[in-house]
Amino acid sequence: MSSLLTLVAQRLALGILLLFAVSIVIFAGTQILPGDVAQSILGQSATPEALANLRRDLGLNDPAHIRYLNWLGGLLTGDLGTALSNGADIGKSIGRRLYNTLFLASVAAVVSVPLAILLGLLAVRYRNRWPDKLISAATLASISLPEFFIGYVLIYFVAVQLGWFPSVATVYDSMSFWQRLSAVALPAATLTLVVLAHMMRMTRAAILNVMQSAYIETAELKGLSGFDIIRKHAFPNAVAPIVNVVMLNLAYLVVGVVVVEVIFVYPGMGQYLVDHVAKRDVPVVQACGLIFAAFYIGLNLVADIVAIVSNPRLRHPK
Amino acid sequence: MADNLLDVRNLKMGATVYPPGEPPRDITIVDGVSFTLEKGRVLGLIGESGAGKSTIGLAAMGYGRGGVEITGGEVFVNGRDILKGGIGALRKLRGKEVCYVAQSAAAAFNPAHRLMDQVVEAALLHGTANRKQAEERAVALFAKLGLPDPEKIGRRYPHQVSGGQLQRVMTAMALCSEPDLIVFDEPTTALDVTTQIDVLAAIKDAIRDFGVAALYITHDLAVVAQVSDEIMVLRNGRQVEHGTTEQVIHRPREDYTKALVSVRSIVHEEKKPTPEPVLKVENITAAYSGTVRVLKNVSVEVHPGQTLAVVGESGSGKSTLARVITGLLPPIEGSVTFAGRELSRALAQRSKDDLRELQMIYQMADVAMNPRQTVGTIIGRPLEFYFGMRGKEKQRRIAELLEEIEMGDGFIDRYPAELSGGQKQRVCIARALAAKPSLIICDEVTSALDPLVADGILKLLLNLQRIENVAYLFITHDLATVKAIADSIAVMYRGEVVRYGSKSEVLKPPFDDYTDLLLSSVPEMELGWLEKAIAGRRMESAGY
Numbered sequence: 109m110s111s112l113l114t115l116v117a118q119r120l121a122l123g124i125l126l127l128f129a130v131s132i133v134i135f136a137g138t139q140i141l142p143g144d145v146a147q148s149i150l151g152q153s154a155t156p157e158a159l160a161n162l163r164r165d166l167g168l169n170d171p172a173h174i175r176y177l178n179w180l181g182g183l184l185t186g187d188l189g190t191a192l193s194n195g196a197d198i199g200k201s202i203g204r205r206l207y208n209t210l211f212l213a214s215v216a217a218v219v220s221v222p223l224a225i226l227l228g229l230l231a232v233r234y235r236n237r238w239p240d241k242l243i244s245a246a247t248l249a250s251i252s253l254p255e256f257f258i259g260y261v262l263i264y265f266v267a268v269q270l271g272w273f274p275s276v277a278t279v280y281d282s283m284s285f286w287q288r289l290s291a292v293a294l295p296a297a298t299l300t301l302v303v304l305a306h307m308m309r310m311t312r313a314a315i316l317n318v319m320q321s322a323y324i325e326t327a328e329l330k331g332l333s334g335f336d337i338i339r340k341h342a343f344p345n346a347v348a349p350i351v352n353v354v355m356l357n358l359a360y361l362v363v364g365v366v367v368v369e370v371i372f373v374y375p376g377m378g379q380y381l382v383d384h385v386a387k388r389d390v391p392v393v394q395a396c397g398l399i400f401a402a403f404y405i406g407l408n409l410v411a412d413i414v415a416i417v418s419n420p421r422l423r424h425p426k
Numbered sequence: 427m428a429d430n431l432l433d434v435r436n437l438k439m440g441a442t443v444y445p446p447g448e449p450p451r452d453i454t455i456v457d458g459v460s461f462t463l464e465k466g467r468v469l470g471l472i473g474e475s476g477a478g479k480s481t482i483g484l485a486a487m488g489y490g491r492g493g494v495e496i497t498g499g500e501v502f503v504n505g506r507d508i509l510k511g512g513i514g515a516l517r518k519l520r521g522k523e524v525c526y527v528a529q530s531a532a533a534a535f536n537p538a539h540r541l542m543d544q545v546v547e548a549a550l551l552h553g554t555a556n557r558k559q560a561e562e563r564a565v566a567l568f569a570k571l572g573l574p575d576p577e578k579i580g581r582r583y584p585h586q587v588s589g590g591q592l593q594r595v596m597t598a599m600a601l602c603s604e605p606d607l608i609v610f611d612e613p614t615t616a617l618d619v620t621t622q623i624d625v626l627a628a629i630k631d632a633i634r635d636f637g638v639a640a641l642y643i644t645h646d647l648a649v650v651a652q653v654s655d656e657i658m659v660l661r662n663g664r665q666v667e668h669g670t671t672e673q674v675i676h677r678p679r680e681d682y683t684k685a686l687v688s689v690r691s692i693v694h695e696e697k698k699p700t701p702e703p704v705l706k707v708e709n710i711t712a713a714y715s716g717t718v719r720v721l722k723n724v725s726v727e728v729h730p731g732q733t734l735a736v737v738g739e740s741g742s743g744k745s746t747l748a749r750v751i752t753g754l755l756p757p758i759e760g761s762v763t764f765a766g767r768e769l770s771r772a773l774a775q776r777s778k779d780d781l782r783e784l785q786m787i788y789q790m791a792d793v794a795m796n797p798r799q800t801v802g803t804i805i806g807r808p809l810e811f812y813f814g815m816r817g818k819e820k821q822r823r824i825a826e827l828l829e830e831i832e833m834g835d836g837f838i839d840r841y842p843a844e845l846s847g848g849q850k851q852r853v854c855i856a857r858a859l860a861a862k863p864s865l866i867i868c869d870e871v872t873s874a875l876d877p878l879v880a881d882g883i884l885k886l887l888l889n890l891q892r893i894e895n896v897a898y899l900f901i902t903h904d905l906a907t908v909k910a911i912a913d914s915i916a917v918m919y920r921g922e923v924v925r926y927g928s929k930s931e932v933l934k935p936p937f938d939d940y941t942d943l944l945l946s947s948v949p950e951m952e953l954g955w956l957e958k959a960i961a962g963r964r965m966e967s968a969g970y
Contacts, residue, residue, distance in 0.1 A: 322533035329487055330521035330548040344538035420537055420583045 111425055115416050123409045130401040131183070135176050138390045138397075147388075179394065189391040191384070198395050202380070206399065208279060209369075209376035212292050213361035216299035221354055224304050228311025228350075229343070233335055235316065244312075247305035259298045259371040266294060277372040295372040299365065303357040310353040314346035321345070348415035355411035362407075363400045431504060431606055431639050432463040432486055438498035439481055439490065439663075455481050455494055456663045465606065468633060468640045470654035470671070472647055472686070474876035475847070478663040479643045483609040486641060487524045488516040504606065521548030525600035529612040531592035535584035541595050542580030549603040560602060567598035570635070571628045590621035597629055607639045614649060618739040619903065623947045626652060627960050645876060647686050648949035651675050652956040659683050675951060687951065689877045692884060692910040696929045699914070702766070703727035704864050704897050705751070710760035712750050720746045721757070722921045727914075728865060731895040735908040735929075737944070738918035744901045747918075748867045751899070752784060765864065782812045785858035789870035791850035795842045801828075801853050802838035808860040827856040830893075831886060848879035852886065859890065865897045872907060884911055905948045909933070917941050 146162040147154065163169055167178070182189055188198040227247065231240040250258065267275035273293040283291070318324070319342055327341045366378035373379075377396060384392035416422055439456040456478040463469050471479040481494055485501055488508045500507050508519055520526075525548070528534035535544060546560035555563065561580070568576035571594040584592060593613055600608045613629060614622040630653050633640050644650050650657060650671075657674040659666040659682065667680045678684045705728040712721040721743045728734045736744045749755040751762055753773035762769045764783065770776050788794040795804055805824050809815040815823060825835040831852040842850055851871060858866050868887070872880035888911055890896065902908060908915060908929075915932040917925040919940045925932055937945065946959055 322528060322530065323536040325491070326526070326528060326534045326544075327536070327547075328520070329484075329489060329526040331517040331519070331551060332521075332547075333517060341536050341538075345536070418538075421585050424583050424586060 119412050134397040188395040191392050205377050205380045215296040220300040224307035227308045231312045232315045247308050250301040251305035255302050262294050277374040295368050314349040315342045318342045318345045347418040351414045352411045355407040359404045359407045362403045430462045431465045433502035435460050436499040440497045441494045466637045468654040470650035470657040471643045473660035477660040483641050483643045487520050522552040524607045525605040527600050527610045527613050530616050531596040545599040554603050593625050610642045620947045648951040697913045700729045704730045706763040708761050710757045712757040726916045728897045732913040733898040735900045735912035735915045742918040743921040782861045783864045785863040786867045787854050787871045791854045805856050831856045867899045869901045
């Protein structure tokens with residue numbers, strides 16, 4: 109048991125270390141971006157004195173490592189800083205946006221993950237027969253289409269022609285849970301279609317790989333039916349690769365939603381990030397980048413830990 | 427007729443193969459086999475690989491492995507033709523009336539579930555018992571099969587118990603749903619010889635005490651003679667001979683059976699050690715990364731033109747010794763001296779001539795050859811590398827070598843996939859000989875081969891030794907092989923040489939405990955050997 113804890117602790121420590129490394133990369137990256145915040149706040153007609161004053165007030169004249177340490181110190185005490193463009197507290201403005209993004213991602217995940225795994229199991233059960241081919245063809249078609257295309261097709265048919273769901277995913281505080289759900293239905297459906305194929309194909313491949321094992325024959329010779337064999341004997345041994353690809357896709361749902369949020373005018377992290385990149389608002393870009401990185405690393409960490417824990421050799425050493 | 431539990435009539439099985447570049451064709455794997463088995467009797471199915479014995483065993487469960495199909499004939503179990511009922515009826519039969527014990531229990535258990543859950547699974551599935559009853563029966567079976575701590579062993583996962591124990595758990599799993607027939611598919615082949623004897627005895631007791639019938643599949647006639655009432659000899663999917671065990675062992679009718687019974691009849695005169703050994707291994711201690719010493723203070727000598735057999739079970743360090751000698755694993759202490767000069771510890775520092783003098787032949791001939799090279803290229807490579815041979819000269823030498831391994835130059839353009847197991851091993855021998863070495867390390871070279879083929883390889887090796895005066899360091903777990911070819915023997919146990927000397931000395935009593943155990947565990951082709959061997963052991967442990 110102790111070796112398991114050691115392994116998990118190692119992964120956690122590595123994750124934290126990685127996050128630090130990422131914070132340096134993000135900071136360095138934003139430093140070499142072209143453009144000047146003071147210029148973009150004051151406009152082209154600003155006098156050189158006004159620009160210099162503003163730069164001094166914003167702390168842009170300090171050496172880079174001092175600014176990095178200030179920023180890092182703020183992060184560690186929970187202060188993401190203030191947006192240069194409008195002086196708002198980044199933590200506060202991100203909070204709402206992040207909630208919206210996570211809500212959308214969760215809805216998409218709750219639908220897509222079980223669906224992908226179920227489709228994967230069905231594809232294995234009926235492998236090389238028509239259900240398998242149909243599932244593969246449909247999911248591969250949906251992954252091949254760009255997400256903006258899927259988004260607009262859904263808007264045209266489901267929102268405009270059928271009128272089932274709104275085409276613009278506007279959300280506000282006083283909405284009930286169900287109203288919210290209805291608002292995000294189309295963006296969530298778009299995301300589901302985008303991530304489904306990858307997870308389903310991986311589930312299928314991982315289980316098919318396990319189906320070659322001798323213990324599958326043992327199960328068959330005990331008289332188990334096809335689906336029971338897959339569920340009881342193949343799936344538990346295919347968990348690690350499946351969880352890995354699921355987590356990768358969950359991370360994509362959080363981090364990669366920029367396009368979908370823009371299409372459906374959804375007030376999430378993606379839109380917020382895009383707006384502030386346009387304004388050269390470095391602290392906001394840094395904060396968003398770091399939050400995205402944290403999700404990415406966190407979810408992959410979970411995948412690693414699940415893979416470790418799902419291995420009986422590590423869970424029950426000799 | 428009513429007493430016949432299993433009645434197989436004119437069974438035919440086949441598969442469709444898809445050779446690359448050729449149209450698919452149907453091949454016959456089992457051709458017109460018929461037999462009956464009464465309740466509580468044991469029939470041994472014996473033959474070489476490809477004889478169709480496992481295929482016939484699985485046919486009793488209506489199952490074809492890897493695309494094999496039953497193409498004709500009838501299989502009656504308890505008076506029902508199981509081939510007529512469809513897959514639903516077969517599922518009711520499998521795990522309830524007929525159970526299966528696989529060759530490699532380590533692979534046949536699901537690593538994700540506890541042993542108990544897997545042992546009672548079939549009984550619960552078919553409703554022959556509820557969970558509590560099934561677990562009680564399982565515990566009783568664990569005890570019966572001599573498993574340690576029978577109350578608790580079911581809570582373990584497969585990787586937490588040893589191979590021999592897993593094989594017993596698998597037998598318990600088959601017995602748990604109280605079947606009428608169990609198919610044992612080489613249940614002891616993957617085990618060490620000292621473990622095999624205990625598992626064999628446990629299986630035999632269980633079969634007798636529960637009155638279950640069994641099909642016992644193996645390639646080892648000495649093993650099958652211990653457990654079965656009748657023996658059926660198979661070859662290329664046809665039955666060669668079928669009779670009582672006593673008749674087949676003592677009065678075989680067919681030539682093929684006679685050859686099987688008299689296999690390993692090589693007589694080899696032991697040679698006297700020469701004053702100057704070709705290889706001298708002194709006080710070798712070695713470890714893989716980590717602190718566990720795999721070899722402890724090992725010293726042996728090999729004399730020119732002679733054979734040193736290194737015997738031991740898996741994990742005894744015999745292959746590690748080969749790795750140290752060849753330089754693949756630099757030792758922590760000790761030295762390897764070859765023809766009077768000390769060899770560098772690591773492979774990279776050895777001269778080309780040192781490399782040439784020491785060649786290796788491996789257990790798995792098919793993975794030791796590049797599947798995309800022809801036999802000519804494979805054998806020609808050392809000729810180019812060590813002697814710079816080209817063109818006609820090289821071709822002539824390749825033809826000579828092929829002649830030496832009794833294959834002939836018709837094989838030059840063949841690919842490894844087009845050769846049989848024995849031919850592949852012969853090509854590997856020719857490749858080793860091409861370097862004109864003074865010593866060849868043979869690592870379990872006959873273990874993966876059928877007895878008759880292995881016999882041919884051993885005869886060839888002895889013959890080549892006489893002609894080329896090459897020495898062999900022969901690593902094996904098989905004592906019969908050792909007796910056939912060795913001049914001197916080193917017995918290894920847990921990284922140490924426990925007994926070492928000329929063949930006659932090592933095989934002469936009094937023995938140390940381990941050598942005695944090893945020697946007394948080798949099955950002999952004699953009825954009642956198992957009982958005698960087990961009784962001998964009980965006497966010893968009781969202090970007689």
